Amino acid sequence: MLRVGRVASDLLRRLSLPPALARRDAPPTLMASNSAHAHPLSHQDRLSRLVYKSWIPCRLISIAHVTTRCLESQNVTTKVDMDLIGCKPIMDQVYCMPVIENSSHRDGAIYKDKSIRPYFWEGDIADRNETQLEPMMFSKATEDCLPVVENCVSHFPQSIFQFFSVQLSKTPISTGPIQLYGYIAARDLRDGMLNYVVNYSRDDPVVVQEGSVIEMTGPKRGIKMGSIVLIEFDMRIKNEMHEEEDQQLIDGAILYYEHICPWKPTTQRICGNYGDIDISVAVVEQALEATIEVVISDVLRGFSLSLSSFVDVMDDYEEIQLFHGTIVQTRALRRSVVGVPWQTMMLLKFKVGNEGCIDSGQIMLQFQAMKHGCASQQIELKVAAISVKVTWSTI
Structure with a gap:
């Protein structure tokens, strides 16, 4: 199992993720970051848009950490009739x-x-x-x-x-x-x-x-x-x-x-x-375009894979299912494009394996939204390797 990075570890301690495709009464939320590159908002302002909640532990196969920089701000939202x-x-x-x-x-x-x-x-x-x-x-x-x-x-x-x-x-x-x-x-x-x-x-x-x-x-x-x-x-x-x-x-x-x-x-x-x-x-609103590219290689035997993106919408993490199927050989998944609010964290959840499989479990990756650039992470399993690349762009 890969060592969990400090930022990723802090995120997981505060994040409660629902089962795939389930609606949530209490959606997961993200804690404020102590990044040195954060926008100079007051401590009270930063906490006002974030909610602290308990977390439900899930079994992790591995998790990688990406180092990116971005600013933090508040979102202004309007409800519609x-x-x-x-x-x-x-x-x-x-x-x-x-x-x-x-x-x-x-x-x-x-x-x-x-x-x-x-x-x-x-x-x-x-x-x-x-x-x-x-x-x-x-x-x-x-x-x-x-x-x-x-x-x-x-x-x-x-x-x-x-x-x-x-x-x-x-x-x-x-x-x-x-x-x-x-x-x-x-x-x-x-x-x-x-x-x-x-x-x-x-x-x-x-x-x-x-x-x-x-x-x-x-x-x-x-x-x-x-x-x-x-x-x-x-x-x-x-x-x-x-x-x-x-x-x-x-x-x-x-x-x-x-x-x-x-x-x-x-x-x-x-x-x-x-x-x-x-x-x-x-x-x-105030969104950037995230292009998600996933390649599975070094496949030793078949396994099931589900991939979802979680996007912070008005301080609640909302799920977008991107892929669900069986992997039997080296392949690239269909490229996915998701709108992500600026200055928030996008989460990618990989659910791997079948019941009884040694690699069964969940993998959580995090990517900080940026106006330009890209970030990559690698997941090493016993049965395959998964390469993940997220490219950010304005539209």
Whole structure:
């Protein structure tokens, strides 16, 4: 087992992490750092945004420590009344999202109805190409980073629209798994193009059942919460025979407006003819783009792996599941992009192995949010090695 660094050890003593995908009555929080590079806020100011809580110990395989520098500040947040955008609670903490009229894709209504144009004026709705903007566009510091890279005032954090989870909440087939394909994509005002959050082809559908989480395949880059974000979706249940016999799950588009969006992850339901999809979304303010790259090498035998990111949103750590599957050979996981508030700590939780496996347990890594640069950590297991790289950028 690797030696636990002092900062990581202090974090773990104060952090209580929930089971994967579980909602929390008392979310974990982060203690104030005594870093010499902290912003000169008063001791009282620093404590006012942090809550001390007991921790539940978990078995650690190993943990590495990364040394980075960043500033600390307070976040200013605003709660939103979901009734303002036509959302009505259908159950505790679940809201039904209004789908734009005549926004279906299969029958081409969204392309023919010009009334949707006033809702989203950037780009061409009929253009189905994926966004060409890449993540990490401003990860390298430049001569414009003044006065110094660590305290750059030339590049600013932005509000990022973040998907925390996508779940199949209802399906006509409740007794077993189904094959699901299609997409959920966001269009923002950066280029107006499709930025896929979920994207599965009919030839390679995702197998899920009612109540299970649909693993997200994106976004490709950070989704900027400007004046408006348009979410498009077209998902179907695959039939074993012909595509025309597939059942339409959801099809249409919904809108999110600046200042009329949830600032804490909120479950919102998209209702369809043959089922419902729940999405958990929020605007992460004063955020940076974290690009997470994970490579598993030196695999001696197969093992299960789950990877989640925990992001500090209004002083509560919220979970984003990034990967869940079995590792049988050397491979790189799908690159993940997450919005992280500036001057906070992002946590990555690796859950490794099966019950009875000598390497079973949890590994917790921490990465301090920066405007530019990257940080890497290495995990050594008995069955494999895991390399983790996080690259920071403004958008």
